[in-house]
Amino acid sequence: xxxxxxxxxxxxxxxxxxxxxxxxxxxxxxxxxxxxxxxxxxxxxxxxxxxxxxxxxxxxxxxxxxxxxxxxxxxxxxxxxxxxxxxxxxxxxxxxxxxxxxxxxxxxx
Amino acid sequence: xxxxxxxxxxxxxxxxxxxxxxxxxxxxxxxxxxxxxxxxxxxxxxxxxxxxxxxxxxxxxxxxxxxxxxxxxxxxxxxxxxxxxxxxxxxxxxxxxxxxxxxxxxxxxxxxxxxx
Numbered sequence: 001x002x003x004x005x006x007x008x009x010x011x012x013x014x015x016x017x018x019x020x021x022x023x024x025x026x027x028x029x030x031x032x033x034x035x036x037x038x039x040x041x042x043x044x045x046x047x048x049x050x051x052x053x054x055x056x057x058x059x060x061x062x063x064x065x066x067x068x069x070x071x072x073x074x075x076x077x078x079x080x081x082x083x084x085x086x087x088x089x090x091x092x093x094x095x096x097x098x099x100x101x102x103x104x105x106x107x108x109x
Numbered sequence: 110x111x112x113x114x115x116x117x118x119x120x121x122x123x124x125x126x127x128x129x130x131x132x133x134x135x136x137x138x139x140x141x142x143x144x145x146x147x148x149x150x151x152x153x154x155x156x157x158x159x160x161x162x163x164x165x166x167x168x169x170x171x172x173x174x175x176x177x178x179x180x181x182x183x184x185x186x187x188x189x190x191x192x193x194x195x196x197x198x199x200x201x202x203x204x205x206x207x208x209x210x211x212x213x214x215x216x217x218x219x220x221x222x223x224x225x
Contacts, residue, residue, distance in 0.1 A: 093210030
């Protein structure tokens, strides 16, 4: 299966943005979805795991969800800050492989 | 944590083996994978290994292009090329795959530059 993300999104500080990730085949709920944030020159870090869980240290401005009707996962960031500007990747895995979305570049302007 | 070997500069046709050493968890009982990130591009899953028995899986795009191995006695996994190409220039990350399919932690990345 593949995971498809929009290439880029931009929003103003303080606003809310939602980044989506659509699974090409198979139910989105079949395997957990993760979201990683990657700032330029840095290692990816987890902002959401297991569909909607936040690691300790990740602010509650970040939330994740899945929607079986659209077969997609979403990452929502509220109260946008300039430091949220980064690339965001969704990821899922079945028994044999790991799949990444193509990444969404978030610009906060 | 996962600690990777340092940056490498190689010529086309040369061989290379980079490493990823795990600590703070039972290295043999978690799948360990490799992720490629070419300059300015996204994350690509290359394949993974189960150090406990060296069972290995490869993404179709990387099958036959690289070799993944591990030495559980020293908690270290490896990614190896026999003949590098300029298109292998990238940052390579190792990452532990958890039971639910997430990747955590990640290594710090190894920059491989292949240039004549």
